[in-house]
Amino acid sequence: MFEMLPFLETKREGGNASPESMREFVKAYNAGELPDYQVAAWLMAVFFNGLSQEELEAFTLALAYSGKTVRFPEGLLPVDKHSTGGVGDKTTLVVVPLAAACGAKVAKLSGRGLGFTGGTVDKLSAIPGMSTELSVKEFVDRVISTGCAVSGHSKDLAPAEGKFYSLRDVTATVPSIPLITSSILSKKIAGGARRFVFDVKFGAGAFMETKERALELAGTLVELSTRLGFDAVAVLTNMEQPLGHWVGNTAEVNEAIEVLDGRGPEDTRDLCVEITGAMLYVSKVSPTIAEGKKTAAQALSKKLGLARFREMIEKQGGRLDENILSGKKSLPLGKDTLEVRAQKPGWVSSCDARLVGETLRLLGGGRLKKSDEVDLSAAVEVLKKTGDHVEAGDVLARIYASDEKILKIAVPKIEKAFSIGEEKTQRPGLVWGIRDARGFHPL
Template sequence: MDAREIIASLRRGEAPGAAALRWFAQGLADGTVSDAQAGAFAMGVCLRGLSEGERVALTEAMRDSGQRMDWNLPGPVLDKHSTGGVGDCVSLVLAPALAACGAYVPMISGRGLGHTGGTLDKMEAIPGLVTGVSEDRFRAIVGEVGCAIVSATADLAPADKRLYAVRDVTATVESVDLITASILSKKLAAGLEGLVLDVKCGSGAFMKTADEARALAEALVATANGAGCATRAVISDMNEPLAPSLGNALEVAESMEVLCEGKPGRLRDLTVVLGGTLLEQGGLAKDEESGVAKMAAALESGAAAERFAQMVALMGGPLRFAEDWRRFLPEATVIREVVAPEAGFVTAMDGEALGLAVVRLGGGRQVESDVVDPAVGISDMVRLGAKVEKGAPLCRVHAAREEAAGRAAAAVLSAITIGEEAPDAQALIHERIG
């Protein structure tokens, strides 16, 4: 087969077929397909779309472009994936809490994509921690601690690794088909026995509307089950940041406050719901309600924090990180308070604009070669619906330079709408699929 002909068939609106998709995925993995061809393929899929059968075929082809893992562990192998939002650091809390409940969580994660933060970038805000570990090391950490949050090895879904990087810089992130294949190829290659998908919906998500989020959730669940992995999905709210901080080190700090100090809020609430669903799927809880209770107990007892600290140490980070985590996290040189220009209620937030403000501060990548600054971001974000007085703080910007802080502050003010009436409250969980 020929990459140009496959791309041309997409341009003509023709179905590429399973064999062509397998060939293209293998070409991504072995370098037969160039970056330019990968970008053209991504744009073709984005514009034309794939059928359900083609989506399963592309997912399986990308899964099979490298090694597939299997496990022999004394507990269920479970995982979660989020479709991306702002202030979403659930993985850092969920994985160790699940491990404390008897599950094994080989969490293969990604970097920032578009306006959303990446779990690997957050983990690497911890000094010394390395997410790129060998398969043997990955297995050893999962076996000993019960969880590891790592990047895909070169042998695990290598087709996705190529396509993922290309999508971020070619405006093809939002394709349901490419999102589905990207997420599931890595997860299925990891040998999971159960998976829950957190599909975000709202201004800070890739899927802005309920219909878009539902379409993605249904595509993910149908594709994963079609490829042989029992999967459910939750559609959760992203009309405001999940946690009140955006940025890599700042989101690690939010996670540690939940793990070590029991901080209440949307981050903790969503974590226990997702974890409860997985514990039921894995047979570690009789139903979701008891699974939620087990997750809460793992957080409150400190067992989840201890698992996180063990994982950090085994991945090269500081010893006993949970005991003194504030000392280790990097801090920005400039911290500026952003205040309300008028009194009223916070009626809306443009979450995508907030995420992009963090990217422009250096907390994400605008081109593939950009180096991420782990210290920058936004903290202490006001809640949607909050009543504010003129001059009251809306958030704090963390920047490397004064001029960057000024630009970010202006972006924040443009992203927040203040009105005379409070908006209707948004439920954290909008819908469940599967």
């Protein structure tokens, strides 16, 4: 039986546990041998005292190997891209097939949306017939044959991480950077990827609201990955306002297809090229991120990513009309719509991403808890952003839902998201910089 009290006392006093005791601790909790109240006390001690490098390595690996793991053939080292969550963040739908079309092997494990941020699995569920619950064998086979696959997290992968996260969620310890890092990286390792790109967001619509906290998390993720023998890069990106023009599961699939087809909003295209460039760099396809970006941009202009997207969708059982892939048609959105208009002339000084995300949740397109059902057709179309000039009566946004009553409930929230001033406000830059094993490189 694991002796929890001395282990807990060590961390309470700011001491460090041995790797062996950390492994035994995770094993005991995963087996149901430890009460939640003692583990909760340890989580709070970590929140205040942190984890040493040695502890963080041991804790992360113990979580990663607490259940089944995905194994790829020897020599195949897939890349996985992880976003810390944003509003309108449909980049995974673009970068996974785009990186694969450029020669990388992409093994992407994704989650469902929670709170005001969306989840890739929900978005892909908007595609008729699309399977996002692949078995380990199916996942490996798709990556080998197609070059990429996207699947939801299996409960068998890193099960201890799920137990720890559930307890963090009710003990106010979610913001701990060592615990965030171990949570993210353990699932990636269990999922079989050996190269990582982290999109660490900051701003109103991000989990990390300040640049400083985002940079700290990015540094911890990259440094831990490097110490464990994995190639990793973090891209730090601004989430003060939504990415692209559309927020909502089905709507973001439509917009991702636009980008893959050489259209779509500039900010989304630029970020997808940046992230794909980083994926090609860590995958050893390109010698530098800059060269990777050039390769990605060329592939995007030739619509190679769109062809690989079609193949990936079909291999996972999805069906998309050729007219949708060519932009002649779109996947259907909520039947009821309402426009939100500017009440005065001026310049948009902010378009609050968090409030836009919360609007989508009110429309039924998001969750407060994991068991909530989601209306995949609910959407917010953002027509004006920071730095845009508007006249009184101009449409700022359109909201879509399956019930007209829900639209009216959501209006005050979306109206609050927009601020209009008398002077022009500069649109915020999208990519702040890159954090790699050598340090931070502002762009």
